[in-house]
Amino acid sequence: MTRARAGAGRAVGACLGTLLLAGLLVACGHSAPPWGLRDITGLMPPLDFTLTEASDGATVHGKDFQGHVVLLYFGYTHCPDVCPTTLSRIACAVAALGPQAEQVRVLFVTVDPARDTLAQLKTYAAAFGPQIVGLRGSQDEIKALTKRYRVSYGYGKPDAHGDYEVSHSSAVYVFDREGEVRLLADSTAEAAVITGDLKRLLAE
């Protein structure tokens, strides 16, 4: 009985937990507590890229997102487990900000442009929430960006159907409103912790 009920309320429950825990973290905070995520301020260059936005096909640059707190994540749409898990966790963390969520952008950059058309990337990003921005580029453009943040990606051998796996970085980079790199969230970062840090960055 409990099992069926837990299934029906999972999506709501996951985000609700984030809200409650984020509230607690804020309530217990000191004047200058350490960041919940890894502080990488100054260790990497500011946000800069030239890519195509999936929602409208427009060319966008890193500076176009200044004024927003930005989360940067690399993945691909044929990724049914790790990417949706990461994106839904981030979406929960951002949704927990309430009206301030509008000041946050989550950039999902595909490292599999051969399969990820703009249309496909658009519907994939939209499935996770309004703040998720799907971005696509040429291999050169993607390589420039991944190299800039010292991450790599690679393709597995295609199977009989032409399907292949893609290995990609688990990291989510967080930039402040000025486009300076500040924090790094790994695959274990909890939504409530991300929310807490985003609140602090938004308050700067």
Add this chain to the structure above:
Amino acid sequence: MKQALLSALLLAVTMVAQAGAPPVTVSDARIRWLPGDLPMAGYFSITSHASGPTKLVGAASPDFGHVMLHRSVHEGGMARMVHVDGVDLAPGQTVTFVPGSYHLMLMQRKKDLQPGEEVPVTLRFGDGETLEVPFRVEGAQGE
């Protein structure tokens, strides 16, 4: 709601009692929905009630052209998926297929699916026995 809970309960009982089925129970079976024809991940919890070792070796569904046992691996800041030949179950052991670890990779969708629908998935075991389990399609968001 009450009826849904009752049928879920009956189903759970049926799964154990089904003739020719392995002595296992499966719970929390769900699929994370993704748009279009993108591969989706299936998650569940499986417990063996057998007196000896059991092995889950594969899965299939009439709604998908291809279903694989996969596991996501995180190494050195990188994530990748690896194919799994089988999952061993010791007597009494529970193995959970959860986000970021073991999952079913459901590929080549044969029909449009939306959150709220149910998909039949047949789990196949090492001794040739099979078990059909309904997987509920859930939204893209949520852990």
